[in-house]
Amino acid sequence: MTDWPKIRTVGLSGILVSFADKLSEPANRAALAFRAAVDGQNWSEVSETSTSLVSAFLQVDLAATPFGAMKERLIELIRQQNWFAAPLPEGRTLWHVPTVYGTDLAPQLEEAAEVAGVDPDTAIKQLSQARVRVLTIGFAPGQPYLGELSETWNIPRQQKLTQAVPAGALVVAVRQLVVFTNVTPTGWRHVGQTAFRTFRPDAACPFALSPGDEMTFPAISEAALKDIKDKDTSGNGGAEMEVLT
Incomplete structure (x- = not known):
């Protein structure tokens, strides 16, 4: 897991935080928990979030918001815990x-x-x-x-x-x-x-x-x-x- 997560842009429409390159329970858990954590930040630049099997997507207008600044925030959030073992979101x-x-x-x-x-x-x-x-x-x-x-x-x-x-x-x-x-x-x-x-x-x-x-x-x-x-x-x-x- 040392090479993960990876933070990448999706054109100018947003940012993808991926926790693996194939499905596993820990990677899916990480994507779900991390998305919930991003939602909890209430960042004004993030208009919507979603998840795929192993990734969390943040919809951000990268033409108006520098990617570097958002990446720094995401790295700081990633460092807060082991997302592969994080609790699943509440309210399921x-x-x-x-x-x-x-x-x-x-x-x-x-x-x-x-x-x-x-x-x-x-x-x-x-x-x-x-x-x-x-x-x-x-x-x-x-x-x-x-x-x-x-x-x-x-x-x-x-x-x-x-x-x-x-x-x-x-x-x-x-x-x-x-x-x-x-x-x-x-x-x-x-x-x-x-x-x-x-x-x-x-x-x-x-x-x-x-x-x-x-x-x-x-x-x-x-x-x-x-x-x-x-x-x-x-x-x-x-x-x-x-x-x-």
């Missing part, structure tokens, strides 16, 4: 999202299990009991990349695209899960189906999830999911939510 949530595994609703469960080297029942047990972090939001509005799963699930993407998976699809690849926002093609394997809406454009807060939140996907039956869809109008898809402290 944990969602328990009911999920149907396999069946016609999620037809690639068996294929994914075979690639992972486990039987379908073991796959369902492992995926339904996993507790994963929202590593970042991307690709579509509110869409979470979740991880990391155990090394068993370090399976590659498909070589061909699945033509479309529905909104609420739970897909898996490279030790991560994704809950899809919209009907979309994907190279990830469709292993579960939820009624959870990650993007709620009419809500006061359109994104249901934020980086650092956590999720579990307990297994339910097809009939239970149908009942949830018939009765739930909140977009939570029958999910239970608790605040993490």
Whole structure:
């Protein structure tokens, strides 16, 4: 970790503070904690912040603000603690999202299990009991990349695209899960189906999830999911939510 973090400019639009060149739990933790620390500084030059898997981005008008001055502030903040072991930000949530595994609703469960080297029942047990972090939001509005799963699930993407998976699809690849926002093609394997809406454009807060939140996907039956869809109008898809402290 001695070569990290690195501070770089992104054109004239901002500054990227990267904690690694590939995903790991400590690097994601560092990016989340450091972004929260930057937000806490209330620097007038920073109009917005966000995170990717391993980086924190600060939106700064570098045509008006000297990069050198901002870099000095960031270096001083970096030196304040070991960000790779920093506490995660406060106010995060944990969602328990009911999920149907396999069946016609999620037809690639068996294929994914075979690639992972486990039987379908073991796959369902492992995926339904996993507790994963929202590593970042991307690709579509509110869409979470979740991880990391155990090394068993370090399976590659498909070589061909699945033509479309529905909104609420739970897909898996490279030790991560994704809950899809919209009907979309994907190279990830469709292993579960939820009624959870990650993007709620009419809500006061359109994104249901934020980086650092956590999720579990307990297994339910097809009939239970149908009942949830018939009765739930909140977009939570029958999910239970608790605040993490």
